[in-house]
Amino acid sequence: MNGVNDDIVLQVEDLTVYYELEEETVKAVNHISFSLKRGETIGLVGETGAGKTTTALALLRLVPDPPGVIKSGKITVCGNDMLSLPVQKLESIRGKDISMIFQDPMTSLNPVFKVVDQIAESLEIHEKLSKTEAHEKALDMLETVGISRSRGGEYPHQFSGGMKQRVGIAIALACSPQLLIADEPTTALDVTIQAQVLDLIKDLKDKNGTSVIMITHDLGIVAEICDQVAVMYAGHIVEHGSLDEVFNHTLHPYTEGLFNSLPNINDRKSELKPIPGLMPDPTNLPEGCAFAPRCEYATEACKTTQPELRTVGGTHKVACLRYDETDFHINRGKKHG
């Protein structure tokens, strides 16, 4: 798995990120590992506070320090070890090989610069284009994300949320990066706009063969766009596998809980089964498995030992002690499409 394979775009090994504040330390990301091939899309799923965005930021080494500290781990993007790169090299990779779309379009665009200039900036840096060439290409990018060229000269506050996110996408994909991180790109948008933005990402992904990390808490989006799925809980990956493995052969009780808390269109009368309790306090993670306090299958062992991710079949991995017992299975509710 760890051999350098030319079609492996991203390799993350044992990544751990803490936020060290004055009185306490927030353990945001704990020893996660995964990898991504060219053109492949992985979905990072989890509730708010599971450490999804911190992971994404760590990939670009954008975690604000202080207070953020990358405790351990190795990140290789297109063959570059991100954590040890000198700053100039790092800057030449950001936006060129790996780029990111941010969650809140309202604040992620600079309010005092024209939209077209914000797109043209990365072109000037990476593609070494002249001002006018970059300006032209930026207007092209605007068109590809569905905004008319004439609006290039306007400012972010003149755009709606959806339009701003399209600009965000145009910025990210200006230099056609090999890896795109989309941090909950549609959460801040209403449903109709969500579909358009997702379609846009899908088209651009297929056209340029970009690998995408889709960060979301919306299982519907994962189903629609992702090849692989990694379910995160309290900074750990608790289940990881192909779309079919995770959706149709759910192993980890938390993932099952996520599916159960979704309303089922076909069976309106069925009762919702939300997961009891709340996410653990990241400054005070419980001893053993973080999910133990809320897990109906939890045993005494679960409360003391930290489960490891182990392969159960094919590419399907799960971090749950109960699977040591050969015949263990969770009772699975009716799945939906």
Place this chain on the structure above:
Amino acid sequence: MKRFLSLVLCLLMFAGMLAGCSSNTDTDPSTDDGTTTTTPDNENNSTGDETTPSGEENYKKDIIFGLGGKIVALDPQANSNTQHNYYFRMVFDTPLDFNNETQELEPNIVTEWSTEDAVTYSFTLRDDVYFHNGEQLTADDVKFSYDRAPDTDSASTLGDLIKETRVIDDFHFEIELHSANVDLPYLLTLPTASIINREAVTENELEGTGIGSGPWMVDSYEFGDYMKLVRNDNFWGEKAKAETFTLRYMPETSARLISLETGEIDICADPDPLDLERVRGTDGLELQSYVGTSITYFAMNYKKEPFNDQNLRLAMAYGINAQELIDVVRLGEAQPCLSLWGWNQYGYNGGTTPYEYDPEKAKEYLAAAGYSESNPFSFKLSVSAGERKSCGELIQAQLKEIGVNVEIVEFDTAGLSTSTTNGEHEACLYGCGMNIFGDDSRRLICPGTGVNKSHYDNPEVNELMDLAVAELDDTKRTEYYHEVQQILHDDGAYVPLYFANGFFAVKEGTGGIDYYPTSHHDMSNVYIIEQ
């Protein structure tokens, strides 16, 4: 903790820097024995240690004169304070002149003058005097000047004396007064008697009044900042030795002296007494001084409570220690003052007994007025900022020792002048420059003018003054004035404090300044020999 240390460190460093750069290296303060009572040795009332010019020297072309007052008007009849008089003396001619050495009147643009009855005077003008705009100065200009005088701001006192100015011909005129006044010739030496150009003024009131006939011409000016004069090459008398002369307004005294030391100005008027020692000690600089006749006096409002009581006035007279004021406020640079007469004023009685500082005697007068420890006497003393305020503070402390509480009320110049003229004050500290003619003291001791800050009105004194001004016989006239001074002393109308010495700090090789005790110095012939 580290941040706390950084804060303290930064403060100490800054304080150290401030102390360092402001403590001086010239004279180490600790050696300076508090009271510098240096009697002004040779600098007494001579016209400064004048270095007389010998033959063709290279004179400095442009002279810059820094002074503490600002010039705001061109018209010699519109203003009369010191800073304006410097400029008037240089740009205008007065009929007569007064020689400070010989204490005699001298001809100026008037060559001869005579009178039989001190009512009508006849004068003869020089025929080679020209204004700066080329027109010749004739008797018409003189008549125009003195007809205009009554309704101007500063020349009105002169104007009110004159009944009529009659032109005999171009170079002869007569002046008839309302009543006999022996002092008229002296009055015609003052800047307010300057002759202005009739045509120029009638044509343009504002600019025209700047045309004089003196050795210097007005070149350019910005009121409240500077006035630049340039040499008048076809002046009838001795030509000026420098080419330009700029009077520059520099209000901050210490800054003015610093500009002299850095060479930005050549002459600094009225340096702070504190800095005199430094100027004397700095090579390249000279100190020129004169004993002024401007009296600083303590006036008590004669007309209303509490100072209508003579005992209280005399208690003040003996309770104030004038010598301490001289030592502390003037740092010794002043002369004791006996009465309200200038020491060079006609009729000055050197023999008047001064008020010796005698706290016991003062207490007796206080008791006589019905005040004592249990019922202390207190009053308000009105002062203006600067030297007079310092005197006020000292007097407050001195009178405290004899059980009198003084409350100091501070005014700016305009406020003080109004309240004391209207008699709203109980007591005040004021000053007045005494001219050379005998009747000048009238404005201090007789009713009717703004300077009589005591509102003193003693019929006996008024009568004596009227007699004196009309008296042609010198001995009798002097007697009258001596009698007046004795009455004033016995009645305790005023407590005269001191004559302040005046100083100019100048670049070495400066000369030609004709110092007048009344501070109307004539700088027409000023020069600086380049070292």
Place this chain on the structure above:
Amino acid sequence: MYRYVLKRLVLLIPVLLGVSFLVYFILDLAPGDAVDVLAPDDATQEDRERMREELGLNRPLVIRYLDYMSDLVRGDMGESYLSGQPVWDSFIEKAPNTLLLGFASLVVSVGLSLPLGIYSANRHGTWKDNVSMVLALLGLSIPNFWLGLLLMLLFALRLGWLPSGGADGFASLILPAITIGTGMMATLTRTTRSSMLDVIRQDYLRTARAKGVSERVVIRKHALKNALIPIITIIGTQLGGILGGAVLTESVFSWPGVGRLIVDSLNSRDTPMVTGAIIMTTMFFSVVLLLVDLLYAFVDPRIKAQYATKKGGKSNDNKQKQKASA
């Protein structure tokens, strides 16, 4: 945009009238009048009455004020009681000096505050942050006339590098400008620091970094332009302080400016000159404040849009938007 500018200028008229009324009446409360300053000591009571009549000071206050205002409306600011020179000429003579001094001190103040503010924002929480804030505060805590004297002693007298006074040439501008400038540093540095701290936290900087923009450019281009907005507002409010500082500094450094003109005229009860000069300075400041607002709109497109779309009336909403964090 033009409607807004017009509205602000029209609004200026009542303010100027108010100011002239305020100054004229307060000044009349002062004991004594111009004649007490003008008249020589030996002037008799009749002379004083005559002079009062000449200057019209014997008329009741209200009539004098109305007379003054009727001339003012026709653009004639009257003559100074002291010199008889029209107020307008004296003001115009002095105004460039104070303008020059004001601009120079603004340059000093901004030149020192911006780097110090950014420096301390970048090192937020460290001792360096504290020291730079204390340095900025020192400027405000020292009475500027004392600072002026000390600077003069050190640089003009002891070192002889700079002239100690007067208004001839660039060199004589440096010390007075530093004296006034340091006084304004505190508020400006603090605002720069807090607005930089706000901006550094913003998401769009992270977007810029994600684009591969170097840290230096992120701060200098992206952050600074956004941080400038509250800074410009503060510079607007600081301008009042310039003239305040000028009043003192001009007398220490014999700088023939409007500040000193007003103080001197005040001492000699020269009401037309004081009122005229204050009206002119007030008008000047209001215009400059308006320019600052426009500059504000120029830098922040959100405001510019607001002017264009909204009818003029909404101007105080926009004021609300400018955080009054003076």
Place this chain on the structure above:
Amino acid sequence: MTTSKSKKQAPDTAPVKKQRGQWAEVWHRLKKNKGAMVGLTIVVILIFIALFSDVFLDYDTDVIGVNTAERLQPPSAKHIMGTDEYGRDIFCRILYGTKYSLSVGVVAVIIALLIGVTLGAVAGYAGGPTEEVIMRFTDIFSSVPNMLMALVVVAALGQSMFNLMLAIGITSVPQFVRITRAAVLTVKTQEYVEAARAIGLRNYRIIFSHILPNCLSPIIVQTTLRVASAIISASSLSFLGLGIPAPDPEWGAMLSAGRRFIRDYSYMTLFPGLAIMITVLALNLVGDGLRDALDPRLKD
């Protein structure tokens, strides 16, 4: 991703963070700011000196007692800060002067506070024509630079301690009006104000008991900073000869009187200058500290 510091949901395992009152929270944050602490200690010491200076200093002898024999002596064991031109001990005068300088600053600001806050609150709350009138008046006052307005007021009313305070107070009113109005405008739209109005409270009760308590933080910050600048203004006015009449030892007056002696006896200006600098610096530090502590956004 919000670091959840607010609510604890597993009460049994995690130690409960004590819920501090709003002011205790502010004090906690203020304590962390070293600069503010230094400032606060200095201010407390000054207030102590101001209150008790009469106890250990006799006004007549120590403060204004003239003895010319000991004139102009540099700092020595006998006179720690030397003596002035009348032989008065400068150290005693500075200690005693604390009362004058601080009271000028505090009273002036109280005047400004009372007028400014009420006007600002009324303007902010009432809106419409009243707001327009009040704001126009504020513009008139604030368009004339502070120093000039103070000059004119003192020149007009004559020089006394109270007139000085009044002049400086009046000139600081515009800042308070603007700050209060801005705060009231933001608070006015909150629901609890609607609720207060709904239950029929009279306007002035709403303003003073509901709205103003919530606008305190900008006002408090402005107050501390204004006290600092008031002391500076007092010293500037003394420089122009319009300060507190002699012989009261207000620092500004001492500094301005000492400027004549700045070259030979620099200590006479150094100590009053330092006194003003340290006091104003301390007040500014406290003001800054309060600003950060009260400003919800600037969490460290």
